[in-house]
Amino acid sequence: MSKIVIQNLNKLYNANKPNAFYALKHINLSVEEGEIVILKGVSGSGKSTLLSLIGGLSKPSSGEILVNAQNIAKLPDIMSSAFRHTEIGFIFQSFNLLEGLSVYQNILAPLALTKLGKEAMHEKVSRAMQLVNIEHKKDQNVGSLSGGERQRCAIARAVVMEPEIILADEPTANLDKENALIFIEILKKFKALHKTVVIATHDTLFGGLDCIDRCVLMRDGELLQ
């Protein structure tokens, strides 16, 4: 069963202006449930734009994005935010942690929108920290973490709501080899948990991995395969 279906998707920036350009052109793609898909391509090929559209962070100019058979492109803000909150876990290249807070407090952020009790929240955060092996740093300020630890904290925050879809934008771009391999291990755990994962990357490390189901090449806003 297709988890994500994208039909004839276009994203035009600066519409009606002389510098208008298409970041995405006629994208058609479907991602099955539990599948791990790599979006490959050079910078500016439209990978990140596609991820932000799938995650409901921005709206397409035309076309449809069906997630669980629901067209998220047409959802009003309150519903697309709720969808993002429960269904999507974002992992960013720059980690996007809330500086000044501890690891635990960062992972807690999505749970602020729930009505869960203290214990239930603590359990969820602990489970997410266990998954990425960052429990020992839980009280440490994220500003004092290494790049790999920051990435793991960001991943824990992305999965704390137990979303079915994980979207990762250049997750290894700011990591050294050792930490990139740790990310691959976490990716395998996602596979075991039957998560649907879409990764935008140009890192060759992902080539030939067993856990990767498919690689899709993008260029100039178009899907090539």
Place this chain on the structure above:
Amino acid sequence: MFRKNFVEYAILLLIKDRNDHLFSFLIFSFIVFILSSVLFISDSLQYDLIQSINAQPSIVVENTRAGRVYQMHEGYVYDISKITGVSSVEGVVDGYHYFAQKRLWFHIIGDASLAKDEMVIGQGVQKAMAELYYEDEFHFLTEERLIKVKINKVSPKGANILSNDAIFLSPNTARAVLGMEMDEYSKLYVSVPNPNEVGNVALKIVEIYPSAKATTQEDAIGAVRHVYYYKGGIFMILYVIALVSFFILLKNQISLVYGEKKKEIAILRSLGFCIKDIIALKFIQNTVVSVSAYLLGVALAYVYVFVFNAPYLRNIFLGNELEDSISLTPVVDLNLLFLIFLFGVIPFLAFVILPAWKIAISDMSEAVKS
């Protein structure tokens, strides 16, 4: 209304950014402190003066000559007491004595209950006299002679704003100090039992004595209110200070949602916070900051004015060295405090919430990438 977890997280983020909010907090507290202090002082002075006026009779009559207050003889008392509606007319001896050694003016008031050689003085007068070692007795130096009077009693501190610079003497001693004849009065207190007739009686007095000035209680209260009117001179200066501070505050408020904070909004949006949640988050944080700053400002103003007696600011309002020893009566006008709250807190919130809303509705994809 707000979920508990959400409020707790908003407070957590507020504590994280406490240094950014500290400036707004301090400036807003300062503004509220200035405005509340001014209002507390003016309300307190108005209250005391109006209380004094309320204790006076319906009409106060003064005679004028060449534009200056001039004495009235017994004939005035007789003529005015014959006007219909007047129940009694009391002649009062009242004037000012210049204390040259201290370059001060003492307010001389005739009091029939006092003996010829004794007097009751206000706190400010006692202080001024004591500085020149007049502790038991004071010597009034007039054109004709030196009048020695014993200090019988000192009015209790804060008894009345008007009694602070006052010296109460027997009417005849007061006349001697003021250089008046024995059958002369400086003021007449006219009692009119029916309040509806006060205006007419005042007009009749002026008809009989065109050079006289008949001031009703209502006119006197109006004059006091005019002196401490909130749109007046010193008030305006203080309001301008508050206004300038307020613009500095608002500029700081706007900066709280740009730069790094813009990215923070984008991160929260990526985690599932909707536009309404972002606005609610900023609302909670800034309500905590503004309400606590407001309460601190009002509390500090109360302590400053009514406990410490408003040093520095009091002198601006009273402008008389003798009035230094006045205790301000605690009077709090809740309506005006509510107005300060309304015109302070609402712009404070608006200048964060509107930019936050503008950022929250924009495309977040670029902000989370940077």
